[in-house]
Amino acid sequence: MSESDRPAYHARDGWRFRRLEGGTVMIWREQSPPSGPPILQPVRIPPNEWASIVAHVSAAGEEGRTWRAAIDFHQEPTTVGVT
Secondary structure: OHHHHOOOEEEOOOEEEOOHHHOOOEEEEEOOOOOOOOOEEEEEOOOOHHHHHHHHHHOOOHHHHHHHHHHHHOOHHHHHOOO
């Protein structure tokens, strides 16, 4: 399955998230102008930065253990009991 064929998560208001090869996360917002094709504004976030974002907005905040938990969950689901 190519990256463009993978389903994207639609949060709201046109904001979409998709996991890419290697764990990079792409975030973009689809805006529909009055005429013409949608405008896409993609941002690609590497796995280590994505883990930092997830840890930072967690209740515990970002520190070594929360970043490690986030990167483990994102990159190695078997290490946290998810199959």
